[in-house]
Amino acid sequence: MKLSLLDVLFCPGCGASPLAIEVISEERIEVSGKVPVPVCERYCAATGGPPGPSSPCVECLGREILAAELTCPSCGSRFGVDGGVPLLPPPAGEDFLVGGR
Ligand SMILES: [Zn+2]
Numbered sequence: 001m002k003l004s005l006l007d008v009l010f011c012p013g014c015g016a017s018p019l020a021i022e023v024i025s026e027e028r029i030e031v032s033g034k035v036p037v038p039v040c041e042r043y044c045a046a047t048g049g050p051p052g053p054s055s056p057c058v059e060c061l062g063r064e065i066l067a068a069e070l071t072c073p074s075c076g077s078r079f080g081v082d083g084g085v086p087l088l089p090p091p092a093g094e095d096f097l098v099g100g101r
């Protein structure tokens, strides 16, 4: 997952956002072309605050998170990121699963 995904991730348990991230392993990817700043809409993980015209959002797009630990600041739930995929359980009452019937 790109670091910028933190902008749209929320806790499936209580809906809090943004989640705190502790990066275990990451990869830098080349961001080509001009990055429209800010990329993030509500939360910029590169600065840990609200995005603005001077946010270093090239960081949000250029950091591929391979393994990390996500923590909900509200209810304390913890979620892993493994192989670049956030292991969030689907929110209760919403069918996020594809197939599986
Ligand atoms: Zn950003």
Ligand SMILES: [Zn+2]
Pocket (backbone or CB within 6 Å): 011, 012, 013, 014, 015, 016, 072, 073, 074, 075, 076, 077
């Ligand atoms: Zn929560």
